[in-house]
Structures are given as C-alpha cells and as structure tokens.
Amino acid sequence: MSKKFYEVVFEGNLDIIYGMLEGFMLGQDGNWEWYSAKEHNIEAETFTEIIKEWASLKTRLHHIIMEEEFFKKLKEASEKRGEMRFIKAKYIKSFKEIKSSSFSFEARAYAKKYGEEIKAILSKLPQGVTLEKYNPSEIIDSEAKGTELYAPTHDYTFTAEGIAAGEFGEIIKLRKILDDHPLVEVGKIKLTF
Amino acid sequence: MKKLISLAAVSIMLLSPLFIKAYGESAKTDPHSSVKTETVHNENSAPHGEGEIHHAPHIDAKNLSLLWIIPFCGILLSIALFPLLTPHFWHHHYGKVSLFWWIVFFVAFSFYFGLGTGTFYLLEVYILEFIPFITLLLALFTVAGGIQLKGDLAGTPKVNTIMILIGGILASLMGTTGAAMVTIRPILRANQWRKKKVHIVVFVIFVVANVGGGLTPLGDPPLFLGFLKGVDFFWTVVHMLPLVAFVVGILLVIFFIMDTIYYKQEEKPAVSDNSDNKEKLQLVGVPNMILLPCIVLAVLSSSLNLGTAFTIHYVEVPSATILQVALLLLITFVSLKVSKPEIREGNGFNWEPIKEVAKLFATIFMTMVTPIAMLKAGADGPMGAVIKGVVDSSGEFINSHFFWATGILSSFLDNAPTYLVFFNTAGGNPVDLMTTHASTLLAISAGAVFMGANTYIGNAPNFMTKSIAEEWGVPMPSFFGYMFKYSIPILIPVFILVTYIFF
Numbered sequence: 001m002s003k004k005f006y007e008v009v010f011e012g013n014l015d016i017i018y019g020m021l022e023g024f025m026l027g028q029d030g031n032w033e034w035y036s037a038k039e040h041n042i043e044a045e046t047f048t049e050i051i052k053e054w055a056s057l058k059t060r061l062h063h064i065i066m067e068e069e070f071f072k073k074l075k076e077a078s079e080k081r082g083e084m085r086f087i088k089a090k091y092i093k094s095f096k097e098i099k100s101s102s103f104s105f106e107a108r109a110y111a112k113k114y115g116e117e118i119k120a121i122l123s124k125l126p127q128g129v130t131l132e133k134y135n136p137s138e139i140i141d142s143e144a145k146g147t148e149l150y151a152p153t154h155d156y157t158f159t160a161e162g163i164a165a166g167e168f169g170e171i172i173k174l175r176k177i178l179d180d181h182p183l184v185e186v187g188k189i190k191l192t193f
Numbered sequence: 194m195k196k197l198i199s200l201a202a203v204s205i206m207l208l209s210p211l212f213i214k215a216y217g218e219s220a221k222t223d224p225h226s227s228v229k230t231e232t233v234h235n236e237n238s239a240p241h242g243e244g245e246i247h248h249a250p251h252i253d254a255k256n257l258s259l260l261w262i263i264p265f266c267g268i269l270l271s272i273a274l275f276p277l278l279t280p281h282f283w284h285h286h287y288g289k290v291s292l293f294w295w296i297v298f299f300v301a302f303s304f305y306f307g308l309g310t311g312t313f314y315l316l317e318v319y320i321l322e323f324i325p326f327i328t329l330l331l332a333l334f335t336v337a338g339g340i341q342l343k344g345d346l347a348g349t350p351k352v353n354t355i356m357i358l359i360g361g362i363l364a365s366l367m368g369t370t371g372a373a374m375v376t377i378r379p380i381l382r383a384n385q386w387r388k389k390k391v392h393i394v395v396f397v398i399f400v401v402a403n404v405g406g407g408l409t410p411l412g413d414p415p416l417f418l419g420f421l422k423g424v425d426f427f428w429t430v431v432h433m434l435p436l437v438a439f440v441v442g443i444l445l446v447i448f449f450i451m452d453t454i455y456y457k458q459e460e461k462p463a464v465s466d467n468s469d470n471k472e473k474l475q476l477v478g479v480p481n482m483i484l485l486p487c488i489v490l491a492v493l494s495s496s497l498n499l500g501t502a503f504t505i506h507y508v509e510v511p512s513a514t515i516l517q518v519a520l521l522l523l524i525t526f527v528s529l530k531v532s533k534p535e536i537r538e539g540n541g542f543n544w545e546p547i548k549e550v551a552k553l554f555a556t557i558f559m560t561m562v563t564p565i566a567m568l569k570a571g572a573d574g575p576m577g578a579v580i581k582g583v584v585d586s587s588g589e590f591i592n593s594h595f596f597w598a599t600g601i602l603s604s605f606l607d608n609a610p611t612y613l614v615f616f617n618t619a620g621g622n623p624v625d626l627m628t629t630h631a632s633t634l635l636a637i638s639a640g641a642v643f644m645g646a647n648t649y650i651g652n653a654p655n656f657m658t659k660s661i662a663e664e665w666g667v668p669m670p671s672f673f674g675y676m677f678k679y680s681i682p683i684l685i686p687v688f689i690l691v692t693y694i695f696f
Contacts, residue, residue: 149656
C-alpha cells in the first residue's frame with residue numbers, strides 16, 4: 001500500500017515551523033517523510049502568494065508536503081492543544097491531498113557510458129511511476145570519432161526527454177536520482193490534487 | 194566522390210599558377226583591371242619570410258568595392274555559424290564550404306584583376322605566409338601530442354589551480370591547441386568524482402586555450418601571423434608578459450575562490466589522494482619536451498638574412514623561409530619517430546585538427562588579400578570607417594579602441610585574421626608598431642588573444658575542449674549559456690580592468 005501525501009500550507013516563521021515538525025516527530029517517535037516545496041523544487045506557490053511575498057518582502061506562507069499519518073496526527077494534536085506561545089493551530093492555513101505528481105526531464109550525453117547510465121535509471125522505474133512522452137534517441141556517427149578543432153561533432157549522441165508521473169513518494173525519489181546525474185536536467189515537481 | 198572533389202580542389206590550387214604563368218604578362222596589361230606594378234624597397238618594413246618584391250603586380254584598393262570582402266566574411270561566418278547551426282553537415286562538408294569560398298574569391302579576383310595578379314597573390318600568400326604558418330602549427334601540434342600530463346590526483350581547488358597554471362604556461366610554449374589537448378584530460382580525470390565541474394572546464398578554456406598563449410608567437414596563431422609580418426619574437430614576450438601575468442593571475446584567483454565554494458558543496462567525499470600507489474603529477478615525453486625549444490629556434494631561423502632561394506612569378510622566396518619550413522617538418526618527423534604511442538593515445542591525438550586548420554586557413558589567407566589591401570589604402574580607402582573608428586580627432590590611435598575592437602571581433606570570428614585586419618588598420622608597419630605605436634600593437638595582440646575566450650567560437654581550442662569535456666560527461670553550457678554565465682560576468686570586468694591599467 002503506497003503512502004498518501006498532503007500539501008499543507010503553514011503560515012509563520014519558517015524556522016519555527018521546521019522546529020515544530022522535527023519536534024513533533026521526536027515527541028511521537030515517528031519516522032515520517034516531509035518535504036519543503038522550496039527546497040525540493042516542488043511547484044506549490046500560487047500566483048497570488050508570489051505577489052504577496054513581493055509586496056511584503058518576506059515569505060510567510062510555506063508549502064510542506066507531508067505523509068498523511070504525520071499530517072493528521074499533527075493537526076489533531078495542534079487542535080487539541082490550542083494556542084501556544086509559538087505554535088498555533090491557525091498556523092495551518094490549508095491542506096490538500098495529493099492525487100498524483102509529475103516532473104519533466106531532459107537528458108543529453110555524448111558518450112555511450114553515460115547514455116547507458118541514464119537509460120538504466122529510466123528503465124528501472126519504481127512501482128507506480130510511468131513515463132509519458134518519453135522519446136530516447138541514440139545517434140552514432142562513426143566518422144565523427146576523434147578530436148576536432150573547427151568542426152566538432154560527437155560520434156555518439158544520446159538525447160531523451162519525457163515526463164515521469166506517479167505517486168509523490170516515488171516521484172520525489174526518482175527526481176533526486178535523475179537530478180544527481182550531471183547530464184540530466186529535471187523540471188519542478190507538479191502536484192495534482 | 195569525396196576524394197575526387199578533394200583531388201580537383203588541390204589540382205585547381207596547384208595548377209592554376211602554372212596555367213596562369215603562361216598568360217600572366219598579357220593579364221598584367223588588362224585595361225580594366227586596377228593593377229599597379231610597384232617596386233618595394235623598404236628594408237625596414239620587410240617582414241620575416243618576405244623577400245623584396247620587385248615590380249610585382251599590386252592591386253590598387255583605394256577604389257575597390259566593399260563586395261570584395263564577401264568571401265572573407267563568408268568563410269569566417271561559415272566557421273562561426275555552421276558548427277552551431279548544423280554541426281553534422283559542417284563536420285562532413287567544411288572542406289567543400291571552404292573550397293567554395295576559395296573558388297568564389299579566386300575566380301572573381303583573377304577575372305577582375307587578371308590572372309597574373311591572381312597568381313602573384315596566390316604564390317605570395319601560400320609560399321610566404323600559409324606554408325610557414327601551417328608547418329609551425331603542424332610541428333607544435335605533433336610535438337604537443339607527444340607530451341602528457343600524468344598523475345593520480347584528486348580534483349581539489351589547489352590541484353586544479355596548479356594544473357590550469359601549468360596548462361597556461363604550456364600554452365605559450367606549445368600553442369593553445371596543444372596545451373589544451375595535453376591538459377584537459379588529466380583535469381577531467383582528477384575531477385571525475387565531482388558533480389560541479391563545468392566551471393573547471395570553462396577556466397581551462399579561459400587560461401589554457403586562450404590567455405596563456407599570449408606570451409610568444411608560438412602560443413596563438415595571431416601572434417605568429419604578427420611574427421610573419423615582421424614583429425620581433427622577443428618583442429611579444431617582453432611586452433605581453435605583464436598583461437598575460439596580470440590576467441592569468443586574476444583568473445586563477447577567481448577560479449580558486451569559485452572552485453573552493455563548489456568543492457565544499459560536493460556531497461560525495463573527495464577521492465583520496467593519500468594512496469601509496471598514486472602517481473605523482475608529472476609531464477612525460479622528454480624527447481618532445483626537447484623538441485619544443487627546437488621549434489623556437491626553427492621559427493627564429495626565419496629572421497636570418499640568407500638571401501633569396503628562388504623567385505617565382507615576382508615572389509622572391511627567402512632561403513630563411515625554406516630553412517624554417519624544412520626544420521619544422523624535420524621536427525615533426527622526429528617527434529613522430531621518438532614519441533611513445535601510448536602518450537599520443539592518452540592525448541587522443543589524431544590529425545583531424547591540423548587537416549581542419551589547413552583546409553580552412555587556406556581559404557582565409559587567400560580571401561584576406563582584398564580586405565587587407567583596403568585597410569592598407571588608409572582612411573580614404575573603402576574601409577576608412579574602420580580606421581576612423583580607432584583614431585582620435587588629431588589622427589592618433591586610440592589604443593583602448595584597438596583592444597576592444599580587435600577583441601570583440603575576435604570573440605566571434607577567428608582571432609588570427611582579425612589580428613591581421615587591425616594590424617593593417619594600424620598601418621601594418623612592424624617597425625613603427627614595435628616602437629612608436631608599441632601600445633597599439635600590444636592592444637591588438639591582447640585583444641586578439643584574450644578575447645578569443647569570450648565565446649566558444651572565438652578560438653579553435655575552445656570548441657575542442659568543450660567537445661572533449663562533453664564526452665567525459667561534463668554538461669557544458671550552450672553557446673549563450675557560456676557567455677552569460679561565465680565569460681561576460683568573469684572576463685569582461687577583467688578586460689575593463691586591463692583597459693584602465695594598460696591602455
């Protein structure tokens with residue numbers, strides 16, 4: 001059974017929110033996953049929020065992606081506890097269950113070794129993740145082998161682009177693996193609610 | 194088919210003088226050609242490798258149409274744009290494109306000025322300029338290919354800075370192409386474990402493939418062309434030293450800071466350099482290292498006054514030029530004989546770069562005849578606007594304009610012909626340029642050598658370095674990415690500083 005995730009919008013000081021999440025996990029002895037949208041390149045901010053941030057010159061709204069169990073326990077606890085000095089129930093501005101997520105990628109390699117590496121990553125997709133519009137291409141031009149000064153071309157060119165889509169928990173891990181490969185450019189994760 | 198076309202091209206190039214010789218005299222008196230027969234007696238302005246030319250046909254460029262620069266611009270723009278727009282087409286057909294511009298120029302030139310004049314320029318350009326030029330590049334490239342930088346190194350900021358510095362020094366001894374070829378692979382090997390390494394390759398392009406070559410005429414083709422035109426070998430060394438040291442110094446400091454920041458961001462630990470079996474950083478290929486000073490001597494031999502070996506269609510070929518070419522070919526041959534094959538293999542050595550230079554520069558040198566003649570025609574000539582742009586109201590040269598004009602053009606067109614264009618814009622007299630207008634020549638030299646680093650197309654080794662790095666898995670930036678992320682923010686402020694301090 002795959003994990004469900006929620007996008008939760010917190011309002012307040014980022015460090016306090018992070019401290020609250022870490023502290024709650026310590027107190028509950030939980031081992032849940034949570035991700036800050038900004039730090040993990042997740043497209044979450046709305047246009048209005050961006051304008052508000054520009055106008056106020058500070059970021060007060062923070063989008064955090066949390067495991068369902070973590071979010072529900074935190075929400076319940078903060079509602080029960082009521083107002084505290086730093087942590088307030090109203091910190092949670094809104095929340096939405098994530099139905100699916102996706103990100104685009106582009107790869108370009110000029111040596112077979114690297115082309116094979118990228119193909120290997122994309123051929124072993126985690127369960128629940130699929131590739132859309134995936135169009136890998138390999139061009140081998142044996143006459144282009146060697147070092148050139150004015151007319152450089154590569155004897156091997158691998159290109160690929162596509163969209164990986166699926167469950168958020170797996171998508172964020174796959175994005176990290178692809179992002180760690182220097183020859184793959186990945187886009188932001190888009191969430192569907 | 195390909196061989197037939199090449200054969201036809203070579204035949205046209207080689208047979209045309211013989212064919213034309215028979216008709217040379219009649220063409221010289223062609224009433225509609227703008228040909229003058231001149232006697233050249235100026236001993237002081239006689240360049241290395243150029244003998245005195247008596248009653249040689251010369252074109253009068255004062256009233257020439259600007260259309261005559263089309264083939265020159267055509268070949269330069271082809272070199273600049275084709276690799277970016279259609280790299281595979283260019284890779285397979287650059288020789289034919291070059292031949293096309295050559296034929297366009299030579300047929301039009303010989304038709305308009307007469308076959309005799311065409312032959313004169315053909316022989317003058319190829320015997321006195323192109324052959325010494327290409328044999329020097331051949332010798333440097335062959336010798337450099339037999340030297341290897343070796344060592345098991347961890348790509349730390351200190352090691353990387355030292356390797357780039359070594360490459361920068363080598364650039365002035367073996368040419369930027371050879372130095373980039375020798376340096377890039379060990380640097381890439383040492384940094385293979387690192388995720389952020391694009392900046393390292395970029396600084397190899399800045400220092401090794403460009404600025405480092407500014408110290409001697411061996412370092413970069415523009416300076417060798419200056420040498421062929423009469424600029425003293427050691428004038429370049431002495432005058433360029435402060436500039437090259439200043440720019441390389443600043444670039445290495447910037448690199449060290451940048452590399453330290455990126456190094457600290459690496460998630461993986463550095464590959465240990467404490468292993469007992471590690472190989473120390475060293476240059477291998479001693480016989481070829483000995484051949485490097487021999488190249489310097491061979492080049493200097495062209496300054497000897499050994500008289501004229503022979504005269505062909507008004508072109509007097511100095512014995513010193515023949516000596517230089519013979520010595521360079523001998524050095525190439527010896528280098529091939531004494532080099533260890535594994536060193537050449539390790540450097541990825543092949544003849545393709547020299548073939549490219551030969552095919553493209555054969556056309557550049559020929560098509561350059563008319564623009565240079567126009568520049569020599571002075572402020573009243575067809576290219577007077579170029580000259581007026583670099584002189585003030587009292588007619589004095591503005592050195593900073595020379596630096597930037599040469600530099601900006603060298604950023605997008607090949608820097609060797611660009612250097613010659615501005616060398617001639619400044620009068621083209623090497624004696625005057627080394628003395629009265631020394632700062633102007635310095636500005637032209639620095640602009641041509643340094644600003645080749647501004648774009649991938651500014652200097653030939655830039656593309657080679659980029660291409661090798663890509664094959665090693667480095668995600669090199671695009672043409673504009675390189676400019677906007679690296680060359681504009683890093684190099685341009687350094688060049689502004691150079692302008693204020695030196696010009």
